[in-house]
Amino acid sequence: MKVTVDIVYDSKGPLMADQVYELAREILPRISLGTVYRNLNRLVAIGLISETNVGSMQCFFAHPYSNTHLECRVCGRLQSVPFDLSLTQIAKDTGLTLDGYELRLKGVCQECADKCT
């Protein structure tokens, strides 16, 4: 799953499942196209990535507003979290030229927290 997320987020534009599969095989040579499809569909379902159709081709791209993720330490699932980080303000405060950010929060998701109580 994480490999699939990284591939989609590292890409400058939307990718077709076949392209994700080719890139995933460079990292995990034994991954199957079926696994890539399942991962992509799961990531779309939980809102980490988006899909769109270009003609008859299904393409996947990074969700524009979900560059912040919570990684649950119980079940390992990733979920997108709305997180208001003002790049303009940070750029002003630090003098850095910023054009994006990636953030992974660590903790426990709602579902796992509910099971513990």
Ligand SMILES: [Zn+2]
């Ligand atoms: Zn969890």
